Amino acid sequence: MMFAAAALGVLVAMALAMFRAFAGPTVFDRILAVNTAGTLTVVLISVYGFLSERPEFLDIALLYALINFIGTVAVTKFVQFQGLGYPVGDHEDGDI
Amino acid sequence: MIIISLLFFMTATAISMLWLRDLFAVVMLSGIYSLFAAVIYMVMDAVDVAFTEAAVGAGISTVLMLGTLALTKSKEKVHKKIAYGPLALVLITGGILVYGTLDMPHYGDANAPIHSHVASRYIEKSGLEVGVPNIVTSVLASYRGYDTLGETAVVFTAAIGVLVIIGRRKKKRKKTGAVNDGGDIA
Incomplete structure (x- = not known):
């Protein structure tokens, strides 16, 4: 019962984050909304694991948190530097 | 829910x-x-x-x-006109896909073909026939060996394609233009 209520609350929070991702006027609103949605996904997976009495889902939730982190780092780097690679100047292999 | x-x-x-x-x-x-x-x-x-x-x-x-x-x-470029041809194509394809799901067994159905057809044979005999204790391994490596081989070939081809495209070195310019070899990042 408690876990069901928690899952419901997470879903409501997810809907709010989605609204911010759709409407968000600036780029930063959207980044924050996507990051929040990812975090809520992690929480939802954990809660669902306990809801269906399979707490092993916690490991999967951890992995999702890592993936979410990498995505956010890439996005913020893109916003900061207008690209994903640093200019490397006279390196003969170019930007790779 | x-x-x-x-x-x-x-x-x-x-x-x-x-x-x-x-x-x-x-x-x-x-x-x-x-x-x-x-x-x-x-x-x-x-x-x-x-x-x-x-x-x-x-x-x-x-x-x-x-x-x-x-x-x-x-x-994104704004297109004012609605392209009816692609829209019809998308709708027809989607309709065919939905129609295709109507024949599929329900989720969790114990009588689905995937549970009743060869799964029991895998469970009972794969240890004798293949000799690997893990059933999933013997299914992937032996019963569906050609399938796995094809998948590996596809992934290998894709990796080679990516390497050919992005791993190519920049051609060295002739020595007169070598001063202007600054990194031009897009």
Whole structure:
């Protein structure tokens, strides 16, 4: 019962984050909304694991948190530097 | 309950992706879309598919799309006219796909062909026939060996293609122009 209520609350929070991702006027609103949605996904997976009495889902939730982190780092780097690679100047292999 | 609300979120995300013209926001939303799809797969007990969806769809695709945006424009061209031909094609394809799902067994059906056809033979005899204790390994490596070989060939070809495209060295310029060899990043 408690876990069901928690899952419901997470879903409501997810809907709010989605609204911010759709409407968000600036780029930063959207980044924050996507990051929040990812975090809520992690929480939802954990809660669902306990809801269906399979707490092993916690490991999967951890992995999702890592993936979410990498995505956010890439996005913020893109916003900061207008690209994903640093200019490397006279390196003969170019930007790779 | 969870699946229904997640499907609702996914539909809302897809419609919003159609409306938005800012491609950066579209990339963000496609990441969310993949994340929701991964959770649905997980709730339906396909944890491995969910892993792949989260790593490829939400992780790598988002990064690749951002790299593409860095090289191209980040605003979509506005087309005023509605293209009826592609719309009809999409609707027909979607209708055929939905029609195809009508024949499929229900989720969790114990009498589905996948449970009644060869699975029992795999469980009972794979230890004798293949000799590997793990049933999944013997199915992948022996019973579906050609399938796995084909998959490996496809992945290998894709990797070679990527290496050919991005791993090529810049041609060295002739010595007169060597001073102007600054890094021009797009």
